Amino acid sequence: MLLGLICVVLLAVPAGAEPVGAEPAAAEAVDIVWITFESPAELASLAQVLDVWEVQDTLPAGAEPVGSQPPGAGRLKALVSDADRVWLAGRGFEVETVAPAAVTPSTIPSTSCYRTIDELYAQLPVWALDYPTLTELRSLGTSYEGRPIYALRLTNEATGPAKAAEATKVAEAAKPIFFLMANIHGRELITPEMAMVFIEHLLTGYGVDADVTWLLDHHLIEVMVSANPDGHVRNEAGQPWAYWRKNANPTYGYCGGLSYGIDLNRNSGFLWGGASTDPCYPLYQGPSPVSEVETQVVETFLHSLFPDERPDGLTTRAPESKPGVFITLHSYGDLVLWPWGHTYTPSPNSAGLSQLGRKMASYNGYAAKQASGLYPTTGTTDDFAYGELGVASYTFEIGSSNDGFYPPCYRLDALTQPNLDALLYAAKVARVPYQLPAGPDAADVVALSVVSGAGQAVSVTALIDDRGNGGQDIAAAEAYIDVPPWDGGQSYPLDAVDGLFDAAHEVVSGTLLLDTISPGRHLVFVRGQDAEGAWGPVSADFVTVAYGLDLAPVLHVGAARPGEVVTYALALTNTGTLSQTFTLTHTHALWPVSLVPTITHQTPGSGTVVTASVTIPSGLAGVTRDVFTVTARADEAPWLLREARIETHGLWVSVFLPSVMRVH
Numbered sequence: 001m002l003l004g005l006i007c008v009v010l011l012a013v014p015a016g017a018e019p020v021g022a023e024p025a026a027a028e029a030v031d032i033v034w035i036t037f038e039s040p041a042e043l044a045s046l047a048q049v050l051d052v053w054e055v056q057d058t059l060p061a062g063a064e065p066v067g068s069q070p071p072g073a074g075r076l077k078a079l080v081s082d083a084d085r086v087w088l089a090g091r092g093f094e095v096e097t098v099a100p101a102a103v104t105p106s107t108i109p110s111t112s113c114y115r116t117i118d119e120l121y122a123q124l125p126v127w128a129l130d131y132p133t134l135t136e137l138r139s140l141g142t143s144y145e146g147r148p149i150y151a152l153r154l155t156n157e158a159t160g161p162a163k164a165a166e167a168t169k170v171a172e173a174a175k176p177i178f179f180l181m182a183n184i185h186g187r188e189l190i191t192p193e194m195a196m197v198f199i200e201h202l203l204t205g206y207g208v209d210a211d212v213t214w215l216l217d218h219h220l221i222e223v224m225v226s227a228n229p230d231g232h233v234r235n236e237a238g239q240p241w242a243y244w245r246k247n248a249n250p251t252y253g254y255c256g257g258l259s260y261g262i263d264l265n266r267n268s269g270f271l272w273g274g275a276s277t278d279p280c281y282p283l284y285q286g287p288s289p290v291s292e293v294e295t296q297v298v299e300t301f302l303h304s305l306f307p308d309e310r311p312d313g314l315t316t317r318a319p320e321s322k323p324g325v326f327i328t329l330h331s332y333g334d335l336v337l338w339p340w341g342h343t344y345t346p347s348p349n350s351a352g353l354s355q356l357g358r359k360m361a362s363y364n365g366y367a368a369k370q371a372s373g374l375y376p377t378t379g380t381t382d383d384f385a386y387g388e389l390g391v392a393s394y395t396f397e398i399g400s401s402n403d404g405f406y407p408p409c410y411r412l413d414a415l416t417q418p419n420l421d422a423l424l425y426a427a428k429v430a431r432v433p434y435q436l437p438a439g440p441d442a443a444d445v446v447a448l449s450v451v452s453g454a455g456q457a458v459s460v461t462a463l464i465d466d467r468g469n470g471g472q473d474i475a476a477a478e479a480y481i482d483v484p485p486w487d488g489g490q491s492y493p494l495d496a497v498d499g500l501f502d503a504a505h506e507v508v509s510g511t512l513l514l515d516t517i518s519p520g521r522h523l524v525f526v527r528g529q530d531a532e533g534a535w536g537p538v539s540a541d542f543v544t545v546a547y548g549l550d551l552a553p554v555l556h557v558g559a560a561r562p563g564e565v566v567t568y569a570l571a572l573t574n575t576g577t578l579s580q581t582f583t584l585t586h587t588h589a590l591w592p593v594s595l596v597p598t599i600t601h602q603t604p605g606s607g608t609v610v611t612a613s614v615t616i617p618s619g620l621a622g623v624t625r626d627v628f629t630v631t632a633r634a635d636e637a638p639w640l641l642r643e644a645r646i647e648t649h650g651l652w653v654s655v656f657l658p659s660v661m662r663v664h
């Protein structure tokens with residue numbers, strides 16, 4: 001009830017905001033068409049003004065697209081108005097109508113799997129309440145129509161300096177950041193759903209999935225579910241608002257009520273200018289760089305997360321060691337794109353950007369290329385994040401031509417699950433994204449609690465695989481327990497199971513001798529190195545050490561007169577996770593000793609008091625002390641033992657110094 005009330009307040013749109021739901025003055029005819037182009041220059045001129053949905057190369061039969069080169073010739077699908085048709089005809093373009101767009105698409109009212117902005121936003125505070133130590137929900141600002149733009153921060157606040165980092169960028173950088181942004185284009189309805197799937201996977205996986213657990217312990221993840229809530233709301237209404245791409249700001253031209261607004265992915269401040277200058281066009285860049293409140297929120301947030309570590313010239317690279325990854329989710333095209341978008345020239349960090357881009361594409365199965373290889377763009381968020389700040393930045397175009405902007409519900413899992421794997425990989429390499437993807441993957445990590453010789457140990461096996469990371473031979477592998485390599489943990493070398501590191505993928509194993517390991521659950525990290533010296537990201541598994549025992553205190557000293565009995569209380573505790581039977585013994589003693597009990601069964605966390613009684617012989621003069629050791633041993637884990645030393649003094653001198661005895 002309370003939550004519902006909060007959401008209503010948060011989502012209230014100020015009076016006077018318009019024109020959602022208003023009847024358009026004159027609905028302009030728009031159609032989805034194919035347009036043929038003959039050169040990269042023609043493609044660029046079309047992409048500058050038209051609402052381009054997809055681009056197809058025209059290639060000779062059997063030929064493969066070459067690298068990141070833009071298509072030389074081909075066709076593109078676009079949404080065009082009558083005015084566009086006139087413009088196209090005037091330039092001699094061939095236009096083939098695909099379908100009249102006036103057909104009502106299956107948008108939110110009839111498609112239950114896509115939540116409205118209100119429904120998406122209602123879930124965020126629920127998560128924040130359910131996972132208070134892992135989340136922080138913040139409104140970073142409001143859209144043109146007054147809707148909040150949220151970021152949900154995901155990290156274990158109890159580990160590392162994330163919480164204290166609000167004030168200082170330097171401290172915040174101590175946890176590498178992955179920022180996932182969705183829905184900067186209103187009609188791309190799969191993208192906020194993808195962001196929600198990612199959040200849910202992290203929150204429900206913490207403490208259950210070893211990799212998710214270390215990700216939230218050691219990394220900081222920010223998710224913006226919608227950068228353009230006003231645009232999403234228009235698509236929720238169906239016709240005539242279907243396919244609304246831009247924000248909802250009509251200030252620079254009302255355009256008959258159906259095509260106003262600014263394309264927020266042409267409004268960013270890095271080398272802005274080059275997209276449409278016509279407010280009525282779908283790619284309108286706005287009157288000036290960062291003119292829109294939504295763009296301001298996104299750029300301010302990017303600045304707050306990532307220190308600027310790249311001079312703004314086009315040829316200076318960001319440090320190869322720079323942490324942080326930014327991904328903006330779009331649809332559609334089955335593409336992974338990276339900067340630059342504004343030029344065909346590769347960026348100075350092109351090698352690192354393409355390495356991670358291709359790696360992520362290996363998870364979602366998409367084509368991977370420099371963004372301008374699709375068609376040139378300016379004022380995009382990823383060109384800003386990389387160009388201004390040096391962050392490893394990407395655009396995902398989710399879904400195929402058949403999926404379009406409103407994929408049918410049965411496609412939801414097929415579209416989100418492969419991207420979930422790609423996003424998790426991005427989060428894993430956020431510590432050094434320009435370098436870690438060069439190193440091999442660590443997969444199938446299995447850690448088991450075992451006994452080795454007379455000690456407690458953990459056996460580890462994993463697959464170290466460089467086939468998707470350059471294909472070099474594996475050179476080494478190592479394991480860490482609880483403390484990962486970047487925090488200075490101890491490295492335990494792992495060996496190739498076949499005896500030799502001589503292939504691009506190797507099954508590795510090793511036994512970590514850990515006599516001092518505490519019972520309970522631990523994280524075991526594994527990573528591999530290739531022959532060129534590149535270490536890959538870690539993968540992890542949980543291991544539970546089942547047996548544990550504590551005996552305290554470990555030293556007892558007592559005294560009494562001959563003929564008296566001295567008793568000592570030893571606290572025996574089962575600190576393991578399974579029930580155990582403990583046997584108590586003692587070393588040879590000169591004086592009679594009794595232990596009660598000598599065998600005791602204890603459930604996890606429980607314990608008992610063991611009494612050790614020493615009788616000082618009355619007739620034995622001349623011996624002033626006796627020392628022995630009590631040993632508690634777990635029957636189920638005989639290597640596990642704890643000892644207590646007991647030292648008893650006989651007060652023989654009391655016969656001669658009775659005044660001392662009065663102390664008793």
Ligand SMILES: [Zn+2]
Pocket residue numbers: 185188265330331
């Ligand atoms: Zn988009």
